[in-house]
Amino acid sequence: MAQSDIHGPDPGTDSTVLKIGGLTKFFGGLRAVHNFDVEIKRGELVGLIGPNGAGKTTIFNMVTGIYPVSAGSIAYNGQEITDRPAHEITQLGIGRTFQKIRIFPNLTVLDNVRVAYHPHARYNLFDGVLRSRRFGQGEREMTERAQEFLAVFGMEHLQDTLASNLPYGAQRRLEIARALATEPDLLLLDEPAAGMNPREVVELMELIHFIRDRFDLTIFLIEHQMRVVMGICEWITVIDFGEIIARGTSKEIQNDPKVIEAYLGSQATRMVA
Amino acid sequence: MKIRSLPTWLTATLFFLVVGVGFQIISSHGWLSGYWQQVIMLGTLMAISALGLNLKYGYAGLFALGHAAFYGIGAYSSALITKDWIVGWSGNPAGGLAGVLAIEVGFILAVVAISYFKIGHLRNLMRDKLSRWLTPFEASVLATVAMLLAGGLTIVVVGGGSGWLVRQGVLALVPPVLGALPIAMSQQVIFLLALLSGAVLAGLVGFLVGLPLLSLTYDYLCIATLGFGIITYVFFNNADKLIPTMKGARGMVNIPNLTTWPWVFACAAVALVVMRNFIYSSTGRAILSVRDDPIAAETMGINAFKFKTLAYALGCAYAGLAGALYAHLYSFLHPSNFTWLKSVDPFVMVVFGGVGSMTGTVLGAYTFELLLEGLRVLPAEFIDWRYVIYPLIVLAVMLFRPQGLMGNKEWGFLKLPKIAKKEHGQGEASAGMSKAEAQASEN
Numbered sequence: 001m002a003q004s005d006i007h008g009p010d011p012g013t014d015s016t017v018l019k020i021g022g023l024t025k026f027f028g029g030l031r032a033v034h035n036f037d038v039e040i041k042r043g044e045l046v047g048l049i050g051p052n053g054a055g056k057t058t059i060f061n062m063v064t065g066i067y068p069v070s071a072g073s074i075a076y077n078g079q080e081i082t083d084r085p086a087h088e089i090t091q092l093g094i095g096r097t098f099q100k101i102r103i104f105p106n107l108t109v110l111d112n113v114r115v116a117y118h119p120h121a122r123y124n125l126f127d128g129v130l131r132s133r134r135f136g137q138g139e140r141e142m143t144e145r146a147q148e149f150l151a152v153f154g155m156e157h158l159q160d161t162l163a164s165n166l167p168y169g170a171q172r173r174l175e176i177a178r179a180l181a182t183e184p185d186l187l188l189l190d191e192p193a194a195g196m197n198p199r200e201v202v203e204l205m206e207l208i209h210f211i212r213d214r215f216d217l218t219i220f221l222i223e224h225q226m227r228v229v230m231g232i233c234e235w236i237t238v239i240d241f242g243e244i245i246a247r248g249t250s251k252e253i254q255n256d257p258k259v260i261e262a263y264l265g266s267q268a269t270r271m272v273a
Numbered sequence: 274m275k276i277r278s279l280p281t282w283l284t285a286t287l288f289f290l291v292v293g294v295g296f297q298i299i300s301s302h303g304w305l306s307g308y309w310q311q312v313i314m315l316g317t318l319m320a321i322s323a324l325g326l327n328l329k330y331g332y333a334g335l336f337a338l339g340h341a342a343f344y345g346i347g348a349y350s351s352a353l354i355t356k357d358w359i360v361g362w363s364g365n366p367a368g369g370l371a372g373v374l375a376i377e378v379g380f381i382l383a384v385v386a387i388s389y390f391k392i393g394h395l396r397n398l399m400r401d402k403l404s405r406w407l408t409p410f411e412a413s414v415l416a417t418v419a420m421l422l423a424g425g426l427t428i429v430v431v432g433g434g435s436g437w438l439v440r441q442g443v444l445a446l447v448p449p450v451l452g453a454l455p456i457a458m459s460q461q462v463i464f465l466l467a468l469l470s471g472a473v474l475a476g477l478v479g480f481l482v483g484l485p486l487l488s489l490t491y492d493y494l495c496i497a498t499l500g501f502g503i504i505t506y507v508f509f510n511n512a513d514k515l516i517p518t519m520k521g522a523r524g525m526v527n528i529p530n531l532t533t534w535p536w537v538f539a540c541a542a543v544a545l546v547v548m549r550n551f552i553y554s555s556t557g558r559a560i561l562s563v564r565d566d567p568i569a570a571e572t573m574g575i576n577a578f579k580f581k582t583l584a585y586a587l588g589c590a591y592a593g594l595a596g597a598l599y600a601h602l603y604s605f606l607h608p609s610n611f612t613w614l615k616s617v618d619p620f621v622m623v624v625f626g627g628v629g630s631m632t633g634t635v636l637g638a639y640t641f642e643l644l645l646e647g648l649r650v651l652p653a654e655f656i657d658w659r660y661v662i663y664p665l666i667v668l669a670v671m672l673f674r675p676q677g678l679m680g681n682k683e684w685g686f687l688k689l690p691k692i693a694k695k696e697h698g699q700g701e702a703s704a705g706m707s708k709a710e711a712q713a714s715e716n
Contacts, residue, residue: 064572086571096572104565106629106681107558110692114555115562119574121555128554129547135554142555143692159694182574 015042016078017186017218018063018094023072025058025242032058033242036072040186045212045219047233049226049253051262055242056222057099060188064096065089076186091119095184097175099191099222105164109155112163112174113146116181146181152214153177169200176207180215187211189221193228201225205232226263230254238262285546285686293538300534310534311602312646313639317537318598320638321544323622324631325591330620331629332552333584334564336491338616339482339498340592342505343475345611347593348600349509349519351471352528355601358451358463359529362518367451370463371443373470379436380477386431387424396420464531468540468597475593480586487581502613509608524607532601540594548631549687551587560584592619625670626678631687633679640678 018040025033033055040046048056061067063074065086074082081089104112123138150156153173158166163174172192179187189208193201209232212219223229229236230250238246238253240262246253253259279287300310322344329335350373356362357369365371396416403412451459486497513521520526551557560580562570567577600606618641626637644666648659670677683689 066568066571085576086568087574087576090572090574098569102566102569104562104569106565107561108689111558111561115558115570115575116573118555118559123555125551125554125556128556129550131550138555147694156694159692178573182572 016040017042017044017076018220019075019078020059020063021073021075023059023062023074024070025055025062025067026070031242033062033239036239036242036244038237040218040220042218043212043216045208045221045232045234047229047236048220048222048239049224049229049236050239052224054224054239054262056224056239057190058242059239060096060190060220060222063089063188064094087119090182090184093183093185094188095179095182095186096188097172097179097190097192099194101168101171101175103163103166103171103175103178105162107163108159109150109161109163109166109174110143110146110159113149113178113181114142116178117142117145120183149177149181168195172196172204173207176211180211184217186218186220189219191222191224193223193225201228208232226254281686281690288685289538289542293535293542296538297534309646312642314532314534314537314602315599316639316642317541318532318595318602319619319622319642320635321541321598322592322595323619323626323634323638324544324548325588325595326619327588327623327629327631327634328548328552328584328591329588330623331634332557332564333560333581333588335487335581335585336495337498337585338495338613338620339502339505340588340619341611341613341615342502343479343589343592344596344599344615345505345509345606345608346478347471347475347596348606348611349512349525349596350474350593351467351597352525352600352606353516353518354467354470355460355463355529355531356518356525356527359460360527365444365448367443367447370447370466370470371440373474374443375436375440377470377473377477378439379432379434380481382435383428383432384480386427390423390427392420392424392427395423460529460531464529464536464601467601468536468594471597471600472590472594475596476586476590479589480582482589483582483585487578487585499613499616502616506608506612509611522608524605526605528600528604528606530601530604532598537598537602540598544591544594545631545635545687548591552631553690556580556583621667624677625667627676627680627682629681630677630679630683632682632684633677636678 016039018038020039021037023033023036024031036055036059038046038048048059050056058067062069065081065084065088069082072082073080076089076092076094079092081092081094084092104115107115121138122141123132123134126132127135127138147156147159150159153176155170155173155177158170163171166174176189176192192208193204196204205228208219208221211217221229221233230253233250235247235249236253237244238256238259240258245258245262246256248256296313299305305313322340325343326340329337329340353362354369354373358366363369363372396419399419400409400412400416403415407415451462454462482498482501486494486501489497509519510522512519513523518525552560559570559575560583562573562575563577563580570577570580599610619638622637622641623634624637625633625640626635627633641663644663645659648662649656651658
C-alpha cells in the first residue's frame with residue numbers, strides 16, 4: 001500500500017521529485033534564505049548541511065508549507081506546490097520529521113501513527129458517532145496498518161504507551177514511523193541525529209538506509225554534524241547565512257575551503273592551506 | 274470484576290437504565306423534594322454544557338471564554354419556539370419555529386453555496402485575468418470587490434431565499450400537522466424540535482464566530498471570545514427592540530415548563546455517548562493531535578483549522594442544548610444568567626473534574642451544583658459565605674490535586690477502548706531495539 005506502488009518510475013531513473021528554484025525567505029529585514037535551489041531525483045539520498053542558523057530548517061518549513069515563501073518556487077513531481085497549505089503538501093506525498101521532536105505526547109504510540117491515516121479514513125464523522133459497520137471496518141484496517149508499521153520499527157509492544165513516556169531514541173523512531181505512515185514519496189528529515197550518542201547515530205544511519213530501500217523513498221536530510229551526512233548522503237549541498245556555498249559528493253565537500261571556513265572560521269582555512 | 278467483562282454498549286445501557294429509572298422512582302415517590310429534583314436536573318444539564326466546554330478546552334485545547342453566550346443562544350431561541358406554540362406571541366403558533374429554522378437552513382445553504390463556488394479561488398483567477406490590462410494592485414482590488422459583491426449576493430439570494438421558503442413552509446404546514454396530535458403530545462414534539470434547533474443555532478453561531486477567531490491561540494483567543502460573550506449579553510439585554518417577547522433586561526417570562534427528568538436525562542445520556550464515540554473515532558484523534566501539536570498535525574495531513582472549528586462548533590452546540598433545557602426548567606430567562614462571568618462556571622467544573630476527562634467533567638458539574646445548593650443548609654446569616662467556601666474548595670483542589678479529581682482518567686464505558694495487540698513473535702523485544710533487529714523481525 002506504499003505510495004511507491006502508485007507512482008511509476010523505479011529508483012534510479014532520472015525523474016525529478018523535488019525542484020526548488022530561487023527560494024528566498026525574509027523575516028522582516030532579515031534574509032534567512034537567499035536564492036536557494038536544488039533538484040532531487042527519485043531515489044536519491046541528499047544532504048543539506050550548514051552551521052547553526054544557516055537557514056536549513058527554514059528551507060524545510062517552506063517546502064512543507066509551514067512558512068510562506070518570500071520568493072521563488074517549489075515543484076514536487078512537476079507540480080507547483082509553493083504556498084500550498086501544509087496538510088495538502090503532506091497529502092501530496094511529502095513527509096517530514098522535526099529537529100525538536102514533535103510527537104503527540106498525550107496520545108498513545110498507536111494513536112500517534114493512526115492519526116496519519118485520518119486523511120485516508122474510509123468512514124466519516126457520522127459513522128464514528130453511530131458506530132456503523134463502516135466504522136468497524138475502517139478502524140480495524142487503520143489499526144492493522146498502524147500495527148504493521150510499528151512492527152517494522154520494533155515498537156508494536158509499546159502501542160498502548162503514552163508517547164511522552166517513551167525514551168528519547170524511541171520518540172525519534174516513532175516520529176519517523178509516523179512520517180512514513182503518511183505514505184510519502186519524499187521524506188524530509190530535520191537533524192534526525194540531534195541529541196544522539198555515537199552508537200545511536202550509527203543505528204540511525206542504518207535505519208535511514210533501511211527505510212529508503214523498504215519504502216522506495218527519496219530522502220532529503222538536514223544535519224549540522226558533518227560526520228553524519230558524510231556517511232550516508234550521495235551528494236550534499238552546503239549553505240551558510242542562507243546562501244549556497246558548496247555542492248558535491250562528501251569527498252568534494254570535505255576539502256572545500258569555503259566549507260571549512262564556514263564551519264571552523266577563516267583561521268582554520270589558513271591553517272589547512 | 275465481572276462488570277468489566279461485559280461489552281461496552283451493555284455496560285452503558287445498564288448504567289443509564291439504573292440511574293435514569295432509579296432517580297425517576299425516587300422522585301415520583303416524593304423521597305426527594307421538588308427543589309432538590311430541580312438541583313439534580315440543573316446539575317445534569319450543566320454536565321452537558323461542561324461536556325461541550327471539555328471538547329473545546331480539554332480535547333481541542335481552545336482556551337475560549339464565551340460558553341455562556343452559546344448557552345444563552347440555545348436558551349432564548351428554544352424558548353421563543355415553545356412559548357409561541359403554547360402561549361403565543363407572534364400570531365402564528367409555529368412562528369418561533371419558522372423563524373429559527375429559516376435562519377438555520379438559510380445559514381447552512383449560504384455557507385454550502387459559498388464553499389461550492391470557491392470564491393477565494395475565483396478571486397485569484399479573476400485577478401490573474403485582469404492583470405493583463407491593469408496593474409497588479411488594481412487587478413487585486415477589483416477582483417476582491419467583485420467577489421465580495423458576488424459573495425454577498427450569494428448569501429442574500431441562496432440564504433435569504435431558502436430561509437424565506439422554509440419559513441413559509443413551516444408556517445403553513447406545522448400548525449395543521451401538529452394540531453392533529455393530542456395537545457400534550459404536540460407540546461413534546463415542539464419541545465424536541467426546540468431543543469434540536471437551539472443546539473443547532475448555537476453550533477452555527479459557534480462556527481461563524483470560530484471562522485475569524487480560531488486562528489488565535491491561548492490568551493488571545495480567550496480575550497476575543499470574551500468579547501463575543503459581552504456582545505451577546507448586550508444583545509440579550511436589548512433584545513426586546515427586535516423581538517418584544519424576549520423582554521430584554523426585564524427577563525423573558527412565561528416559558529412553558531417542559532423540562533422533566535426523562536428529557537434532561539435522555540439528552541445527557543445521548544450527549545455523553547455521542548461525545549465518547551466522537552472522541553474515540555478518527556476525527557476525535559485528529560482533534561486531539563491538533564491540541565497536542567498543530568504543526569505536527571498539519572504534517573500528518575490534518576487541516577488543523579478545520580478540526581479546531583469543528584470541535585468549537587460542536588462544543589457550542591452542546592452549550593446550546595444545555596441552555597434550551599435550562600430555559601424550560603425555570604420558565605424564566607434573564608440576561609444576567611448569560612454574562613461572561615457565567616462562562617467561568619463550566620470552566621470550574623471542567624478544571625475541578627479533570628481537563629480532558631468526560632467522567633471528571635460530569636462529576637465536576639454535579640459537585641459544583643450540589644455544593645453551591647448544599648451549602649444553603651448554612652444558617653441564614655452565613656448564606657452568602659457560600660461564595661467564599663466554594664472558591665476555597667476549588668483553591669484546595671488546585672493546590673493539592675492540580676490535575677482535577679479524575680486527571681485525564683475515565684471510568685467504565687468512557688475508557689479508551691482497548692486494542693488487541695498484534696500476534697507477533699517479537700512481542701517482548703526491548704525498547705532500545707535497533708534497526709537491524711527490527712529488520713530481522715520483519716523477515
